[in-house]
Amino acid sequence: MTASAPLVRLLLxxxxxxxxxxxxxxxxxxxxxxxxAEAANGEEAVDLAVKLKPDVVLMDVTMPGMRGDDATxxxxxxxxxxxxxxxxxxxxxxxxxxxxxxxxxxxxxxxADPDLLLTAIRAxxxxxxxxxxxxxxxxxxxCLDRSPLEGKQTTYNDLTExxxxxxxxxxxxxxxxxxxxxxxxxxxTVQRHRAxxxxxxxxxxxIDMVKYxxxxxxxxxxxx
Numbered sequence: 001m002t003a004s005a006p007l008v009r010l011l012l013x014x015x016x017x018x019x020x021x022x023x024x025x026x027x028x029x030x031x032x033x034x035x036x037a038e039a040a041n042g043e044e045a046v047d048l049a050v051k052l053k054p055d056v057v058l059m060d061v062t063m064p065g066m067r068g069d070d071a072t073x074x075x076x077x078x079x080x081x082x083x084x085x086x087x088x089x090x091x092x093x094x095x096x097x098x099x100x101x102x103x104x105x106x107x108x109x110x111x112a113d114p115d116l117l118l119t120a121i122r123a124x125x126x127x128x129x130x131x132x133x134x135x136x137x138x139x140x141x142x143c144l145d146r147s148p149l150e151g152k153q154t155t156y157n158d159l160t161e162x163x164x165x166x167x168x169x170x171x172x173x174x175x176x177x178x179x180x181x182x183x184x185x186x187x188x189t190v191q192r193h194r195a196x197x198x199x200x201x202x203x204x205x206x207i208d209m210v211k212y213x214x215x216x217x218x219x220x221x222x223x224x
Contacts, residue, residue, distance in 0.1 A: 008125040011054040012038045013045040013071070014087075015063040019110070023058065026114055033121065042066025042074075049075040054082055056124045059104065061088035061095050069102035076103040083124040087117070100207050106130035126175040127191070129206045156216060159200060166193040170206060171213030 010027060012035055014020050020038045027033050036052050039045040041063050049057055057075060061068040072084045086099040086107040096107050108120045109132055120130035159167065162183070169179045176194070180187045194209075203209055213219045 006032065006125070008033045008056055008121060009036045009052070009054045010034065010121070011036060011045065011048055011052065011057045013040075013042070013057060013063075013068070014038075014060040015040050019060075026117075027121075030118070033118075042068065042071030045071045046074045046078070049079050049082055053079055056121055057082060057084045058087045058121070059084050059099075061086055061090055061099060069098045069104075072099065072102040072104050083127060085120055085124040085130070103205055105206060108132050123175070126177060127194075127206070128173070128175050129210060156201065159197065163193050163197050163200075166190060167197050167209060167213060168218050170194060170197075171210045171219045 010033060012020050012023050012027075014023070017040070020040075024035050024038070027035055036054055037048045039048050043066050045057065045059065046066070048054075057072075059068045059072055068086065068088070072086075075082060075084060084102075084104045086104045087110060088095060088099075088107070089110045090096075099107055105124050105127070106120050106129055108117055108130070112120075112132055116132065120132075123130040156164075165183060166179060169182065174182070176187050176190045179190045183190070194206075197209065198204065201209075201212060203212055
């Protein structure tokens with residue numbers, strides 16, 4: 001780990017204290033990560049996220065009181081610069097799509113290898129999508145099976161050439177930093193392009209951008 005690596009500030013949300021303790025033990029020793037707070041339920045998570053503005057929230061899906069998807073929606077509405085990464089014991093499709101629809105940028109089962117979780121956190125901190133292999137194919141297959149975005153006015157032809165390049169690279173899984181290096185522009189410029197693309201195509205996040213690219217045939221199944 002280089003000294004210049006950005007510090008990822010984390011909020012851990014889980015109703016089981018032993019799970020939070022295990023996560024603290026795993027993440028607390030990382031030079032590029034800092035656990036800034038813990039929450040035992042969705043209500044606490046929203047309050048702490050608004051107060052502390054963490055880079056990434058590790059969000060449990062099922063908790064007493066406010067559910068993980070509801071907490072995710074509130075956090076992203078009030079602290080849009082924060083990313084939410086779902087960490088759950090559930091791997092059923094319903095929970096998976098529930099969290100993605102709420103705006104989570106990824107979904108990792110609690111049984112996942114610790115190194116995979118660390119990779120997911122770093123991706124989330126960059127504003128990118130990370131899906132565990134066990135759920136990634138479910139998303140891709142759903143995109144291929146479903147009809148084009150109902151009720152959304154797509155304006156792909158109205159995008160600039162640079163915006164199209166950024167859209168395709170995002171859909172292929174490149175981070176904003178990697179895209180900036182490929183296109184020889186600043187990370188801030190890439191982020192501005194992403195925001196403009198989402199606004200033009202009426203997309204709500206990176207997951208929607210991936211879905212859109214698959215449906216338009218801009219990327220192949222193997223690239224998603």
